[in-house]
Amino acid sequence: MLRCRACGGAYFGAGTKGRNGFYRYYACRNRQTKGTYGCQSKRVPAEDLETAVIDDLIGVLRCRSEAVWACEQGVGLLP
Ligand SMILES: [Zn+2]
Numbered sequence: 458m459l460r461c462r463a464c465g466g467a468y469f470g471a472g473t474k475g476r477n478g479f480y481r482y483y484a485c486r487n488r489q490t491k492g493t494y495g496c497q498s499k500r501v502p503a504e505d506l507e508t509a510v511i512d513d514l515i516g517v518l519r520c521r522s523e524a525v526w527a528c529e530q531g532v533g534l535l536p
Contacts, residue, residue: 459506461485468502473500 461469466487475501481503487495 459483459488459510461496461498463498464488466496468501471505 461468463486463499464485466485468483468485469489470481470483472482482500483503483506484500485496485498488498
């Protein structure tokens with residue numbers, strides 16, 4: 458689940474009709490319900506956020522596989 462960096466509130470996906478057709482975005486629930494008083498965060502276009510999440514996941518997976526590799530190397534180096 459996505460969390461807002463500014464207030465820790467939950468992010469939710471929504472959509473609205475914009476000038477260039479349907480526009481999907483994610484927004485902080487506190488911002489949506491309480492306005493800028495509740496949270497200062499901005500809406501994030503769904504495509505941007507999904508790309509960032511996928512990049513993050515790829516980064517995590519790469520990191521994990523490197524950790525496993527390092528572990529195996531470490532085991533191999535033990536006397
Ligand atoms: Zn927020």
